[in-house]
C-alpha cells in the first residue's frame with residue numbers, strides 16, 4: 001500500500017520559531033512550500049534553504065501554496081493576520097490550505113476563527129522550548145513536548161509532525177492555556193531571570209557576566225539532571241534542605257542591607273524551597289525556624305519591593 005504524501009507546510013512569519021520548525025519539518029521530509037514575513041527579505045533568506053519553496057511579503061501566498069499554514073508571527077499579530085487570509089473551497093484544482101495553526105502558548109486557538117468560518121481546520125501547536133533561531137535549535141528540541149490543540153485530521157497531522165521533530169505530544173484541558181503558559185515561564189524565561197539575579201549579585205564582588213555564567217551554568221545543568229533522577233524534592237540542595245537556619249538568616253539580613261527587592265526575591269523563592277523540603281520523608285529539623293525567618297524578612301522588605309532591584 002502506498003504511503004499518503006506528507007502535507008506541504010508553509011509559514012507566515014520567519015522568526016526564531018519558524019526557522020527551527022521549517023528546518024525540522026524539511027529534514028523529516030515535509031515539503032516546505034512557502035514562507036511569508038513582514039519583511040520579504042527575511043522570508044526570502046529562510047525560503048532559500050528549501051528546494052521549491054516560494055517566499056513573499058504577502059501571507060496569502062502561503063495559503064495558496066501549502067496544506068497546513070503555521071502562523072508564526074508575534075502573538076499580538078495572530079488575530080489581525082488570520083483575519084486577512086482568504087481560503088478557497090477545496091476542490092481537486094484548489095491549492096488553498098486546509099489547516100491553519102498558531103504556535104503561541106498563551107493565545108486562544110479561537111483567534112483563528114475567521115479561517116474556521118471558511119471551512120478550514122484550526123489548531124494550536126506550542127513547542128515547550130525557548131527558540132534562539134540558530135540551527136542548533138533543531139537538535140536541542142529533540143525530547144521536548146509540543147502542546148497540540150486541534151481535532152480530527154489536523155490533530156493527527158500535528159501529532160505526526162511532533163513525532164517527526166523527535167518531540168512528545170501534550171494535551172491540556174480546554175480553557176487551561178493561559179495558566180499553562182504562565183507556569184511554563186518558570187522553566188524558561190524565569191530560569192534566566194534567576195540567573196540574572198545571581199549575576200547581578202556576583203557583579204558586586206567583581207565578576208563579569210561571562211565569568212559568572214561560566215561558573216554557575218554547569219551547576220544549573222547538574223541540578224536539572226538531578227531533578228530528572230530524583231524529583232524536585234529529592235534534588236533540593238542548599239541551606240534550606242539541610243535545615244541550616246543560621247545561614248538562611250544571615251543571607252536574608254545581608255540581602256536586606258542591599259536594599260531593593262533582593263531580599264524579597266530570595267525570601268519568596270525560599271518559600272517554595274521550604275515547601276519542597278517539607279515534602280521529603282524526613283524534613284530537616286530547623287525547617288519551622290527557617291520558615292519564620294523567611295516570613296519575618298518578607299514582612300520587613302515588603303515596602304522595598306516596589307523600589308525594584310538596586311544592584312544592576
Ligand SMILES: NC(=O)c1ccc[n+]([C@@H]2O[C@H](COP(=O)([O-])OP(=O)(O)OC[C@H]3O[C@@H](n4cnc5c(N)ncnc54)[C@H](OP(=O)(O)O)[C@@H]3O)[C@@H](O)[C@H]2O)c1
Nearest residue numbers: 013014015016017037038039042072073077103104130131
Ligand atoms: N521564540 C520562542 O521561544 C517561542 C516558543 C514557543 C512559541 N513561540 C511562539 O511562536 C510565535 C513566533 O514567535 P517568535 O519568537 O518566532 O517571534 P519572532 O522571532 O519575533 O519572529 C516573528 C516573525 O514574524 C514576522 N512578523 C511580525 N509581524 C508580522 C506580520 N504582521 N505579518 C507577517 N510577519 C510578521 C517578523 O518580522 P520580520 O519579517 O520583519 O522579521 C518575524 O520574522 C509566537 O506566537 C510565540 O508565542 C515562540
